[in-house]
Amino acid sequence: MDRKSNRCTDLFLRVEYADVSLLGGREENQDRVAAAVTDHAALLLVADGMGGHANGARAAEITREIVLDAFAHVPHPLFDPQGFLHLILGRAHEEVVRLGAPLPLEQRPRATCALCLVQQGTSWWAHVGDSRIYHLRGGALVARSRDHSHVEVLLREGLITAEQAHTHPHRNFVECCLGGDPILPDMAIGRRRPLESGDVLLVCTDGFWAGLKDPEIAAELSAAGSPGGTAGVALREKLLELGQKAVTRTGAASDNTSVAALRWLS
Secondary structure, X not given: OOOOOOOOOOOOXXXXXXXXXXXXXXXXXXXXXXXXXXXXXXXXXXXXXXXXXXXXXXXXXXXXXXHHHHHHOOOOOOOOHHHHHHHHHHHHHHHHHHHHOOOOHHHOOEEEEEEEEEEOOEEEEEEEOOOEEEEEEOOEEEEEOOOOEHHHHHHHOOOOOXXXXXXXXXXXXXXXXXXXXXXXXXXEEOOOEEOOOOOXXXXXXXXXXXXXXXXXXXXXXXHOOOOOOOOOHHHHHXXXXXXXXXXXXXXXXXXXXXXXXXXXXX
16 A cells, blocks of 8 residues: 655655465464554564464464554654564563463464564564564665574574575574563564665565575565555565465475565655
8 A cells, every 4th residue: 555645754654565475385374464554654564373382373363463453552653663662572472471371381372573663764673583574775685684593693603604594404493482481582673774765674474585585585576666656566466476486485385474565655
C-alpha cells in the first residue's frame, strides 16, 4: 500500500510495503509475518516458531499479537523507539514462557523474531535468533542483522566463508530465542539508521534467507517497483518470486518461508 500526504513529508510516511508467507515443504506454517503502517510510523515483523518444540506456531502467533497490539496503542511517531522494541520483545518472551510453563524445559514452545520500525526518515531494528533484517539501497546491501548462532560467530571471525555458512551442519541452531528459559534472552537492539529515498527494508525468517544470497536479495528487491507504484504490487510480486526461489532451492524439506518489506519513498 502507498501512503501519501500533501502535508509535511517529515511527519507523514510515503512508503510501499508487502508481505508473503509460504508453507514450503512443511505440513504446518509456524511463521507469522506482518506489516503495520500508520501515517507516522511503520513496523515490519516476522516470528518463526522453532521446529522440534511444542506449539511453535502458537509461540509465533503470541509474539505477533503482542507486538502489533503494543504498536497500535502507542503514540506515533514513537518517543523512544529502542525502549519500545526492547519492551515488547521482553513482553513477548514472558508470554511464550507462560505458554510453555507446564512442559519440561526442552519441550517448551520457542520462536525467533525480527522487528524493523520506520519513522521520521530512520529505521530501528531488533531481533532474537536467526530471523533477519536487511537494509538495501541501489542494488546493494547496506547492512543486515547478525544471527544469534554459532555459525554467525564463525563467519564473523573469518573461520568460515559465507558459502560454508549456508551449508554448515549447525546452521539451523540458534543460541537464543523467545520462550523456553524464563531468563530474558539476548536481544539485539540496533541504533538509529537514516534512510534515503528508494531504500528497502526487509525482515525474513531463515526459510527465506537460507535459499538466497545477500547480493541476490539486494539486487532483486532494489529493482522491484518504483516510487509511486500501485499499492506495492510490484514489491509483493518480487517477494513472492524470491520466496518461491528459496523454497525450490532448498528442496522437499524446505522450511516455512516468510518475508515483509518496505520501500521508503519520502
